[in-house]
Amino acid sequence: MSGTRVVLTDHVIKVLQVPYLENASAHSRIWRRFMTSYISLGYCGILDAGLRVPKGFFDGNADDPGNYYQCLAIDAPFGDSRISGKYCVVQVPLSQDLTLPGFSGKADALNVNKLKLGPAAQLVLEKYYTGIKGYRALSGTHLDDRVAHVTGTLFKLAVCIPRPCTTEVAVTTLLFNLSTIGFDYQEQFCRLPNDKPWVSADSAALLIFFMIGLLTLMSSVYELTHIFLLKKDPKSVNIYYRSFSIFSNTHSLFNIPKEPHTLMCLNGIRTIATVWIIVGHSFSSLSGLLNPFRAWEWMISFDGLWVSSTPITVDTFITITGILLVFTTAKKMDAGSLLRNLHIFYLNRLLRMFPLLATAVLFDASVFHRIGDGPYWMAVATNAQKCRDYWWTTLLHLQNYLNPKDICVPHSWYIAVDVQLHILxxxxxxxxxxxxxxxAWFALLLSLIVTLIVSAIYNGFMDLPAHTISPARNDRIMEYMTKYYFHIISRIAPFLVGMMFGYILHLWRGKRVLINAFTVQGMWVVSLCIISGTLYMLYRVKQLDWNYRAADAALNTLMRPLWAAAVGWMVLACAHGYGGPINWFLSLPLWRLPGRLTYGMYLFHYPIIVVVNGTIVGLQYFSVANVMYQALSFLVLSFILSFILTVVIEEPFTIIFKSLLDKGFSKSNSEEKKLGEIEAFEIESRKDED
Known part of the structure; x- marks a missing residue:
């Protein structure tokens, strides 16, 4: 028998406990006894719950998830004992070297070069091969061109078997002994009811969130009693006692004071960029598709450009980070105070990121893994185990270098890059x-020039594609992600461009700057050309006929700083009255609250998508309308969760950290210096962002 039990990944076997029994002969007797008696006992459900031919094969689907909950719900008397269901997934190659009864030797593998097929059938298989190769490119997997068009196909089929048995026993005794004809398969995983063991991460999450909940309750009761029952002045409330109060933290979130010379347009830009990312991840993270070829065709089409180009959105946030770093710091500090308080400068950024990031790590390691289940739950289980193994690299912001293929909170690589840029x-x-x-300008320009030169050399040497979707070079996608996309070298240039525009905004702060209409119009035209040109090139590089390596290297070097320049001009123009209707739209008050929640929405939207997709129990048909409906639900869920966690976790710790840092300054600095410098280190200065 060529079938074997294969654990999909080490992550899965750690996070799910499914006992494998080794006494094959005893299991075989149980299975045979069951098979000979299940009809009379009415046990059709155990076969009905799995082992079907996948629907939509020529639309790209080679999976059938069976009936997950029906299988695990089976629990019926069987003689002197009981039979319960075990859900397993096996991987079956379409290419089988079978020894058929009555024939000498082995049958030829299913190969279009050996089969006598007509032109129409050949065309169908050619189309299928092109589609499956392209669809695999979405996830960065590679189909070797030397593999025949259909023989590389692997079916993933769900089977439901009695709990004591193995898939090997089931296959060898199903109808007839398939091992006698050389049937080949691999077991991917098996699931049982309540197979999620309680681990230390669950205990830690339970204890931490219980303590936070208790502090929130006590703090809220204290503040409400102090203000409404005792009728005391709200300003006399102890800052530490009320730091976890839902009342004051919600009020603070909704009532951000509007001050002059603030960059109001940033709220709109950040909110729209966050929504764009959530929509993009909604499309790229689909699971259980009945027609994946349709999804692939749409993603590489011009119609799907607005979704497939979402990776460039990250550079919008990088640019904004550079702008705010200079704009908020240059007003309140000089070079000497920066050096004297460099440790505080670093601490503030780390503490700003820590509360919600640590919460996301705990959610991925425990909470999200506990709240659901389904046939596609392995993605959630794998993320949980990654966080149990590599939580420390994420909290230290080293995950994009130490374990780029196994990142805890997969999209947190951006947070690591952000912190690394602040350190430099x-x-x-x-x-x-x-x-x-x-x-100042010499330092900025020299840094940018050196960065571009180093980046050009690096990109030329690495010879990587220029997009997360690159059909012609999809065998290099994973290397592109780990050695370029997650790498700080790809983000320094847009960060420096952002710092340049932040410095211009600082120099023009409070001034009425007159720019002639021709220059303004020219800058807007150039910016829009950069944006549209970037999007067009992102469309071109994901086409099947794109394989221009020099162009890929040039795009990886120049595309992101050019995009940053376009975003920087947009912020500069809006801040000084040259944004017109664009500034009006981006500065609308409705963006202020979601603008404050974008960090939380970014952190939690992707785990929500993975969890919801993991609970899908059947195949779904891809359509843009259907995915947009899902994206809207992910957006709402992300907003609600980030609002709650911002109120009960981020706001309280921000208050505590800022108060402790204030005291640290008061010990080492005079009161005058304290007032001048502490504001520069204020965690995520709201008045400059809002």
């Missing part, structure tokens, strides 16, 4: 804060 930023920020324009 004083190398340039120091010269900006010295007060001399020539020195």
């Amino acid at each position: 930023s004083p190398l340039v920020l120091y010269w900006i804060l010295r007060g001399r324009k020539q020195t």
Whole structure:
């Protein structure tokens, strides 16, 4: 028998406990006894729950999830004992070297070069092969061109078997002994009811969230009693006692004071960018599709450009980070104060990111794994085990280098890059804060030029594609992600461009800057051309005929800083009255609340998508309308969860951290210095962002 039991990944076997019994002969007797008596006992459900031919094969589907809950719900008397169901998934190659009874030797493998097929059938198989190769490119998997068109296909089939048995026993005794003809398969995984063991991550999550809930309750009761029952002045409330109060934290979230010279348009830009990312991940993370070829064709089409180009959105956030770093710091600090308080500068960024990031790690390691189940739950289980193994690299912001293929909270690589850029930023920020324009511009331009040169050399040497979707080079997608996309070298240039625009905004702060209409119109035209040109090139590189390596290297070097320049001009124009209707739209008050929640929405939207997709019990038909409906639900769920966690976790810890840092300054600095410098280190300065 060529069938074997194969554990899909080490992550799965750690996070799910499914006992494998080794006494094959005893299991075989149980299975045969069951098979000979299940008709009379009415046990049709155990076969009905699995082992079907996948629907939509020529639309790209080779999976059948069976009936997950029906299988696990089977629990019926069987003689002196009981029979319960075990859900397993086996991988069956379409290409089988079978020894057929009555024939000498082995039958030829299913191969279009050996089969006598007509032109019409050949065309269908050619189309199928092209589709499956392209669809695999969406996930970065590679189909070797040397493999025949259909023989590379692997069916993933659900089977429901009695709990004591193995898939090997089931296959060898199903109808007839398939091992006698050389049937080949691999067991991917098996599931049982309540097979999620309680681990230390669950205990930690339960204890931490219980303590936070208790603190929230006590703090809220304290503040409400102090203000409404005792009728005392709200300003006399102890800041630590009320730090976890839902009342004051919600009020703070909704009532951000509007001050002059603030960059109101950033709320709109960040919110729209976050929505764009959520929609993009909704399309790219689909599971259980009946017609994956249709999804592939749409994603590489021009109609799907607005979704497939979402990776460039990350550079919008990188640019904004660079803008705010200079804009908020240059007003309140000089080079000397930066050096004296460099440890506080770093601490603030780390503490700003930590509360919600740690919450996301705990959610992935425990909570999300506990709240659902389904035939596609292995994605959630794998993420849970990654966080149990690599939680520390994520909290230290080293995950994009130490374990880029097994990142806890997969999309947190951006948070790591953000922190790493802040750690490096004083190398340039120091010269900006010295007060001399020539020195500042020299440092900025020199840094950008050196970065572009190093990036060009790196990209030319690495020879990587220029998109997360690259059909012609899909065998390099994983390398592209781990050695370029997650890498800080791809983000330094847009960050520096953002710092340049932040410095211009600082120099123009509070001034009425007059720019002639021709220059304004020209800059808008250039910016829109950069944006549209970037999107068009992202469309071109995902076409089947694109295989221009020099162009890929050039795009990887120049595309992101050019995009950052377009975003920077948009912010600059809106801040100084040259944005017109664009500024009006981006500065609408409705963006203020979601603008404050974008960090939480970014962190939690992807786990929500994975969890919801993991609970799908049947195949779904791809259509843009259907996925947009799902994306809207993911957006709402992300907004609600981020709002709750911002109120009960981020706001309280922000208050505590800021208060402790204030005290640290008061010990080492005079009161005058404290007032001048502490604001520069204020965690995510709201008045400059909002």
